[in-house]
Amino acid sequence: MPELPEVETTVAGLRPVLEGKRLTLVEPRRADLRRPIPVDLRQRMTGARVTQVTRRAKYGLIETDRGDVMIFHLGMSGRWRIDPGELEKHDHLLLETEENRRLVLNDPRRFGSLDLVRLDDLDSFPAFAAMGPEPLGDAFNGAYLKNATKGRRAPVKQLLLDQHVVAGLGNIYVCEALYMAGIDPRRMGGGISRPRYDRLVSAIKKVLESAIAAGGSSLRDFVKPDGELGYFSKQWLVYGREGEKCACGAPIMRKVDSGRSTFYCEKCQS
């Protein structure tokens, strides 16, 4: 499932192909993904020039010189391909630029989405309206997190996955950061001290930045024949390592809660 670093890597891969380029073809190939694709997407995007490709939480934003923003979410299985050979069954959107570059959005499970909003209305887009700060931005710091979790009795892990607290953090990164910061994922959010939150925020930024760097080097080091963007492999410290030994010698534990796995070390995290 694409997480924030995969979306950042995807956006970095789309940017050189799209930014500053006019779209000569915009072709949705079905009416809906998780929700309907805007019926006027083709008309509003065709002929427009892309001014900027950016990311917000786990959404990619393609802005045009007409003041529109196409917002994509990769859901569970979405991926972009650049200059694909043949179109495939699950290619749901096709773009062509004035340089005859082709881009397709493929999403077999269709949990992703495509939306089109005016740039002026971006902040009121439902997914963004009540969203917390970007985890890599300066507004996300120990003081903020201490305040945002004040009096909260929910486990810290659950709070970090809440989009109102911080935007776009996924399960893997939360497990890894809590391990790096030595904080037990089950600990009550409101009871964690400010210095520990400072350490946690540093760990979150570090684990995201290192994944983004790994994604960036996957873009630079090898261009796959079908130009698939955004997926790369990464070694995790605790995620997916149930039963293996932590550096301290204790076994890495796994706990499943509402279908979501938490990996942690009982000895190193308190």
Ligand SMILES: [Zn+2]
């Ligand atoms: Zn340990």
